Amino acid sequence: MAMSNVEVRGLTQRFGRTEVLHGLDLELGAGVFGLLGPNGAGKTTLLRTLATILRPSDGSLRLLGYDPSDHGEKRALRRRLGYLPQSLGYYPNFTVFEFVEYFALLKEMPSREVRPAVVRAIERVGLEDRARSKLRTLSGGMLRRVGIAQAVVNEPDLLLLDEPTAGLDPEQRVGFRQLLREIGADGTVVVSTHLVEDVGAACTEVALMDKGRMVFRGTPEDLVVQGQGHDVGDSPLERGYTSVLAGARA
Amino acid sequence: MIGVKVSHLRGRPSEWFALSDMMRIEARRSIGRAFFPAIAVLAGFLAAGSLAEIPLWIDTSIVVRDTALVLGPVLAGAAAWMAGRERVRGMEELLESTARPAGARTLTTAAATTLWGVLAYAVVAAGLIGWTYFRGAWGEPPIWPIVTGLLTVLACASLGYALGAWLHSRFTAPLVAVALFSVLYFPVGLPETSPLHWLTPTIRMEGSVYYGLFPNLGLEHSVFLTGLALASLAAAGLRRARMSPVAWGITLAGSFLVAVGAGMVWAGGYRAESMFAADLPVIPHTPICNERRPVAVCVHPAYKSLLEDLSAHANWTLEPLLGLPGVPERLEQGAVGMTPEEAGGTLTFADGLTLGPAASSQSKLSVISSAVPVYDLVVDLNNPAVAATGEDARKVQDSISYWLYNRGNPFPCKEVSGNWRTICEAAERFEQMQPTRQRAWLEENWADLRAGKLGMEDLP
Incomplete structure (x- = not known):
């Protein structure tokens, strides 16, 4: 049996009195894992927890074999982690190259590998002709691609993307899905999204979250099957999505 | 395709070069790079305007030091802005997910910002020192004021960074700049019995080519400012790593130095005592004289450029009085305080400089006029x-x-x-x-x- 890159046991997250995640269990190996769910379902909180930004209120995590509660192991894990938050901040006077290089250095990549890795990351998101442009001159879609470039610059074994395709045009989304498949071939990619077509096109596995719980997990095809006989939604995946949610809330 | 040469990167000690690369990026994009050249020009312009007409190293050193009055607060504001940059730009979450410790980020960002302020100070200092040197100033510049100015700039940067890291407001940067300017400038006006008065690095000093600068608190201020810089920088690091033993250790060591520096000033008992009452040793020198005219005139070598004008003025002024009782046949500049003294046909006058937070100019005319105090000759002050x-x-x-x-x-x-x-x-x-x-x-x-x-x- 292949080793799991993500092992989550009984994960609970609380903010004050509000419990956002309720004893979640999750085990993921290599592949692209899509996280679907309505607003407030807990997708972003789960991703932030996996990105080691939030400590679990309860439960345990083991990511890429490391225990993030240990300072040294967390640092080692973060070297192999890529993360794109839902809202990407940036330094407007940095160039694209500098921004990605800065994050490569923060991810403690070996110095000799930094520049070639930055070049490759920028090429992967199709921004090579804007590498010397200041970030403040870029469009929203280009900034999103810069965010993706910084996330993948260290060839992460665990890539966490929160709404990565927001702002990308259809052609860019096609290219982005290809990138996900490349990384998912060896590593684990977790993509949180509202766009079910992204899940259908790029994900090997999908989960649906609602109110802090995982109410469905399976392949995209399994989700399509869930929607058979259900008439809410414009595509088979959307019908599966709405069907599962309706069932969970019933 | 992006043209990047990678061959030169091979074999570098990874950690230090990674930090230097971060520093390179930060310095290139630092807010300081945008406006410190202009600030340096402004500081240099103000400083050059307050230099004495006669090139004196004591004057130049104080003027160099006092450029910190402009550079320090501006740099503190810039550092405060840079410290709050991650929060303002919404970068905290993304940065938090990276492997490198927050302290390294703090250090490189603070260092890159400080670099521009220090460069501006160095450029202004080099310009003023070079200008004084090529005008033939006697002796060498007192080093302590220049060191104190540099440490003031560094301490301002660290303090600004710490305040920016801990105080979350869009007004933090301008408030820090204004507050530090007030702290640096206004304690000069505090009573001299107040320890704060003497702790201010830009304190008003008396200066004389015979005694140097007084009070010379360079060592005390350097200890104090070094401590302040270290403690502030470490305190900024504690914002993100509150349990870091290194940050706590540096904070405590810096605080200890602050206390030691303040204690040294306090124990020194500096009060309103003037340099003339302080029994300071005279700096060795050989006076230069013009004895070709009826009234011989001798000056300290620092005033060499003044000798001919002074001799001409003294001889012209005293010509109608020569040979009368009490009228000197010789004028000698000396370290005797502010009042000219006459004895045995020789009138001794003092250089008597007073240097302020921005050193006061000393014009040739004022020195010449005070050297030949006509009224004091006409009035027998000893009677x-x-x-x-x-x-x-x-x-x-x-x-x-x-x-x-x-x-x-x-x-x-x-x-x-x-x-x-x-x-x-x-x-x-x-x-x-x-x-x-x-x-x-x-x-x-x-x-x-x-x-x-x-x-x-x-x-x-």
């Missing part, structure tokens, strides 16, 4: 009876003094009124006499004039 002389006697003395100063020039008596008109008209009448009659009158009345025994009716 206690002179103090009791009446207004009429003083008018006579003023008339002859004014004549001595102004002879050969028009007397603008119609432009003044009251007593001064009377004095002016008397001086003008004296001017219109033949030189031989002037000399005869002076020889006949000199002793009584100085003793205050003459009235206006005794004047020709």
Whole structure:
């Protein structure tokens, strides 16, 4: 049996009195894992927890074999982690190259590998002709691609993307899905999204979250099957999505 | 395709070069790079304007130090802005997910910002020192004020960074700049009995080419400022790594140095004592003299550029009085305080500089005028009876003094009124006499004039 890159046991997250995640269990190996769910379902909180930004209120995590509660192991894990938050901040006077290089250095990549890795990351998101442009001159879609470039610059074994395709045009989304498949071939990619077509096109596995719980997990095809006989939604995946949610809330 | 050469990167010690690469990016995109060249020009312009006309190293060192009054607060504001940048730009979450410790980010960002302020200080200092050197200043610059200025800039940067890291507001940066300017500038006006007065690195100092600078608190200020810089920088690091033993250790060590520096100032007992009362040793030097004229003039070598003008002025001023009792045949600049002293035909006058937070200019004219105090010659200050002389006697003395100063020039008596008109008209009448009659009158009345025994009716 292949080793799991993500092992989550009984994960609970609380903010004050509000419990956002309720004893979640999750085990993921290599592949692209899509996280679907309505607003407030807990997708972003789960991703932030996996990105080691939030400590679990309860439960345990083991990511890429490391225990993030240990300072040294967390640092080692973060070297192999890529993360794109839902809202990407940036330094407007940095160039694209500098921004990605800065994050490569923060991810403690070996110095000799930094520049070639930055070049490759920028090429992967199709921004090579804007590498010397200041970030403040870029469009929203280009900034999103810069965010993706910084996330993948260290060839992460665990890539966490929160709404990565927001702002990308259809052609860019096609290219982005290809990138996900490349990384998912060896590593684990977790993509949180509202766009079910992204899940259908790029994900090997999908989960649906609602109110802090995982109410469905399976392949995209399994989700399509869930929607058979259900008439809410414009595509088979959307019908599966709405069907599962309706069932969970019933 | 992006053209990047990677061959030169091979084999570098990874960690230090990674930090240097971060520093390179930060420095290139630092807010300091945008406006510190302009600030350096402004500081240099202000500094050059406050330099003395006579090139003196003591003056230059203080002026260099005082550029920190401009650079320090501006740099503190810039550092405060940079410290809050992650929060303002919404970068905290993304940065938090990276492997490198937050302390490394803090250090490189703070260092990159500080770099521009230090460069601006270095450029201004090099310019002022070079300018003073090429004008032939005597001796060498006192180093402590220059070091103190540099440490003030560094401490301001660290303090600004710490305040920016801990205080979350869009107003933090400007407030920090204004507050630090106030702290640096206004404690100078505090009573000299206050420890804060003497702890301020830009404190007003007295300066003399004979004694150097006083009070010389360079070591005390350096210890204090180094401690402040270290403690502030470590405190900024504690914002993200509150349990870091390194950050706590540096904070405590820095605080200890702050206490030591303050304690040294306190224990030194610096109060309102002037440098002339401090029994300081005179800096070794060989006076240079012009003995080719009737009145020989000797000055400290720092005032070499002044010698010819001073000699000409002294000889012109004293020419009508030469040979009269109490009139010097020799003028010597000396380290004797502010009051000229006459003994045995030699008048000794002091260089007497007072340097402020921005060093006061010392013009050639003011030095020359104070070197030959005509009124003090006309009035016998050593005679206690002179103090009791009446207004009429003083008018006579003023008339002859004014004549001595102004002879050969028009007397603008119609432009003044009251007593001064009377004095002016008397001086003008004296001017219109033949030189031989002037000399005869002076020889006949000199002793009584100085003793205050003459009235206006005794004047020709």
